Amino acid sequence: MEFDLSWLLLGLPLAFVLGWLASRFDLRQLREENRRAPKAYFKGLNYLLNEQQDQAIDAFIEAVQNDPDTSELHFALGNLFRRRGEYNRAVRVHEHLLSRGDLSRTDRERAQHALALDFLKAGLLDRAEDALQRLEGTPFESQARMALLAIYERSRDWPQATAIARKMHGSHQGDFSTRQAHYLCEQALARAAQGELEAAQHQFDEAVSAAPQAPRPRIELARLQQRRGQADAALATLQELAQQSPGALPLAAPLLIELATATGRQAEVYQLLQDHYTRAPSLDVLDAIVAMDTAAADPARPARDWYVRHLDKEPSLVAAAKWLAQETLEHEEFHPQVQRALDLAAKPLTRYRCAACGFEARQHFWQCPGCQSWDSYPARRVEEL
Numbered sequence: 001m002e003f004d005l006s007w008l009l010l011g012l013p014l015a016f017v018l019g020w021l022a023s024r025f026d027l028r029q030l031r032e033e034n035r036r037a038p039k040a041y042f043k044g045l046n047y048l049l050n051e052q053q054d055q056a057i058d059a060f061i062e063a064v065q066n067d068p069d070t071s072e073l074h075f076a077l078g079n080l081f082r083r084r085g086e087y088n089r090a091v092r093v094h095e096h097l098l099s100r101g102d103l104s105r106t107d108r109e110r111a112q113h114a115l116a117l118d119f120l121k122a123g124l125l126d127r128a129e130d131a132l133q134r135l136e137g138t139p140f141e142s143q144a145r146m147a148l149l150a151i152y153e154r155s156r157d158w159p160q161a162t163a164i165a166r167k168m169h170g171s172h173q174g175d176f177s178t179r180q181a182h183y184l185c186e187q188a189l190a191r192a193a194q195g196e197l198e199a200a201q202h203q204f205d206e207a208v209s210a211a212p213q214a215p216r217p218r219i220e221l222a223r224l225q226q227r228r229g230q231a232d233a234a235l236a237t238l239q240e241l242a243q244q245s246p247g248a249l250p251l252a253a254p255l256l257i258e259l260a261t262a263t264g265r266q267a268e269v270y271q272l273l274q275d276h277y278t279r280a281p282s283l284d285v286l287d288a289i290v291a292m293d294t295a296a297a298d299p300a301r302p303a304r305d306w307y308v309r310h311l312d313k314e315p316s317l318v319a320a321a322k323w324l325a326q327e328t329l330e331h332e333e334f335h336p337q338v339q340r341a342l343d344l345a346a347k348p349l350t351r352y353r354c355a356a357c358g359f360e361a362r363q364h365f366w367q368c369p370g371c372q373s374w375d376s377y378p379a380r381r382v383e384e385l
Contacts, residue, residue, distance in 0.1 A: 071097060071107050078114055087122035094118060113140040116147065125151050142173055149179075153372065158183045158190075181211035182366060182374055185220050197228055215241060215248030215379075216366050222255060231262035235269070242272060248379045249276050250284035251364055257288050266292060281313050283350070283381055290322075318346045318383055349383035 074097050081090035097103060097111040112134055119128035129151055135144035145168050152161035162183040169176040188203035201224055207217035218241040225234035238252050238259065253273065260269035270292050277285045286306055293303035307323035310316060321342040351360045354377055359370030361377075368376045378385065 082118055082121055087118050090118045109138045109140060120147060158186045177211040178214045181207040181214045181217050185216055192224060200224060213244060215245035219252050231259055235259045235263055250282040251379050253284045253288035257291055283318055286310055316383060318349055321346045351382050352377045353382050
C-alpha cells in the first residue's frame with residue numbers, strides 16, 4: 001500500500017492551526033484568572049486603607065480562592081482576622097500555611113511567628129509558649145523570647161523567666177540583670193513564706209550579685225536578715241544600699257529606724273538619714289528623722305521644727321499638715337475639723353505614681369499592677385515629683 005503525501009501536506013497545517021488555537025485559549029483563560037486575582041487583591045487593599053475590614057476580608061478571601069498558592073494573601077488575611085479578634089480563623093489560616101510542603105523556610109518561620117501571635121492574642125498561653133519555643137534559632141528569636149518572658153511573668157513562673165532573661169542578657173539583646181534580680185527576689189520571697197529562710201537568703205545574695213545597682217535585693221535582704229535576728233548585718237546591707245542606690249533609701253527609712261533601735265546605733269543611723277536629707281530632701285526620710293528626734297525627746301532639737309525647715313526648701317501640703325497637727329490654734333475647738341480637712345487634701349499627695357501608665361497606689365510596687373512595668377514607681381511620693 002502506497003503512502004499518499006498529500007494527506008501529510010494537509011495534516012501539518014491543520015495540526016499547527018489547532019495547536020495555535022488551543023494555546024490562545026489557554027493564555028486567554030490564564031490572563032482572565034490572573035486579572036481576577038490582582039483585582040480582588042487591590043480591592044481588598046483599598047478597603048483596608050479605608051478601614052473597611054469586613055469588605056477587605058471578603059476581597060482577600062476571593063483572592064485566595066482564585067490563587068490558593070499565594071502565601072502573601074494568606075498572611076494578609078490571617079493578620080486581618082487577628083486584628084478583628086477572630087483568632088480561630090487566623091489560626092486556621094496560619095496552620096494551613098504551615099501544612100504546605102512547598103512553603104519556603106522564610107515563609108514557614110514567618111507563619112510560625114504569626115501563629116504564635118494568634119495564640120497570644122487569644123490568651124492560649126500554653127499553645128503560644130509551644131509556638132514561640134519553635135522560633136528559637138530563627139530571625140524571630142528575639143521577639144519570641146520577649147513574648148515568652150511576658151508569658152512567664154504573667155503566670156509567675158519565675159524560674160523559667162530567669163532562664164529566658166539570662167539567655168537574652170547573654171546574647172546581648174539588652175541589659176536584663178535587673179529583671180533577673182527581680183525574678184530571684186520573687187523566688188526568694190516565696191521560699192521565705194514557706195519558712196525556707198536560709199535558701200531565701202542565698203537567692204537574695206544571688207540577686208545582689210546579679211544586679212549590684214538594683215535597690216530591691218538589698219532592701220528585701222535586709223528585711224530577711226532582720227527577721228532572722230541579724231540586725232547588724234541588716235544595717236550593713238542598708239548602708240550598702242545608701243552607697244549603691246541612694247535614691248531608694250526613702251523606701252528603707254522605716255526599716256532603718258527599727259534597726260537603729262535593735263543595734264543601739266541610733267546616732268549612726270540618724271547621721272545617715274540627715275546626710276541623705278541634706279543631699280535630696282524626701283518626705284519619708286524627713287518622717288524618719290522626726291520619729292528619731294521624737295523618740296530621743298531632746299528639748300534642744302524639737303522634732304516639729306523639721307517640717308518648717310522642709311517648707312523653706314519645698315512647698316509641701318503634707319509637711320504643713322504634719323506641723324499643724326501639733327500646733328495650738330486660737331480657736332482650738334475647730335482644730336480637729338481643720339486637721340481632718342488638711343489630712344484629706346494631703347492624702348492623694350502621699351501616694352506613689354507609675355511613671356509608665358500613671359497608676360497610683362498607697363504603697364510602693366516594684367512591678368506596676370496596671371501596666372506590669374518593672375521599676376516604674378519612683379521612690380518619691382506624688383507631691384515630690
